[in-house]
Amino acid sequence: MADKAAPRGTQSDRHGRGIRQPLMSSLFRKGSRAKGFDQIVAGACDYLQASWPEELADLKWQVLDAPTITKDAKAVRRWAVKREEMTIVIYRLPIERLGHHRRTDALHERMHIEEYVFTAVGNLLGKDPWELVPEKYRP
Numbered sequence: 001m002a003d004k005a006a007p008r009g010t011q012s013d014r015h016g017r018g019i020r021q022p023l024m025s026s027l028f029r030k031g032s033r034a035k036g037f038d039q040i041v042a043g044a045c046d047y048l049q050a051s052w053p054e055e056l057a058d059l060k061w062q063v064l065d066a067p068t069i070t071k072d073a074k075a076v077r078r079w080a081v082k083r084e085e086m087t088i089v090i091y092r093l094p095i096e097r098l099g100h101h102r103r104t105d106a107l108h109e110r111m112h113i114e115e116y117v118f119t120a121v122g123n124l125l126g127k128d129p130w131e132l133v134p135e136k137y138r139p
Contacts, residue, residue: 037092038063040110044117045088048132055125060087061117067091079120088120 041063049056067077067089076098080089095116115129122129 034063034065034092037096037113040113041090041117044114045121048118048121051134052125052132056121058086059121059124060085062087062089064089064091066093078116079123081120081124083124086124088117088124090116090120 041061045059045061049059067080069076076091076094078091078094078098080091081087082089090113095113118129118132122132125132
């Protein structure tokens with residue numbers, strides 16, 4: 001009497017629970033962290049464009065992994081502004097890895113990234129980043 005193998009994908013362990021899911025979540029799969037970072041930057045830029053439609057109608061943004069570092073650089077840039085192109089550049093790795101020691105949850109991580117977007121756009125417009133925030137949220 002020959003045992004028939006179960007169809008692929010319907011196997012179970014000895015307790016009948018089925019095959020376990022991968023140990024690593026989707027957050028640690030290649031590219032997904034950068035994709036999430038891009039989405040946060042895009043969301044913040046979309047919000048700012050909706051809040052300041054005349055000033056930011058032509059706003060463009062880029063997310064790059066890291067800035068070019070020269071020998072005489074005193075710090076690692078988190079963002080850059082190209083005024084003539086109405087573009088901000090946000091550098092992902094310095095924001096994620098440097099100068100940010102308390103990441104308690106996803107909300108704080110999002111706020112940390114958005115802080116740099118607001119700072120870059122404020123610099124682009126010649127405004128304090130707090131001026132970009134709706135009045136009801138200002139300190």
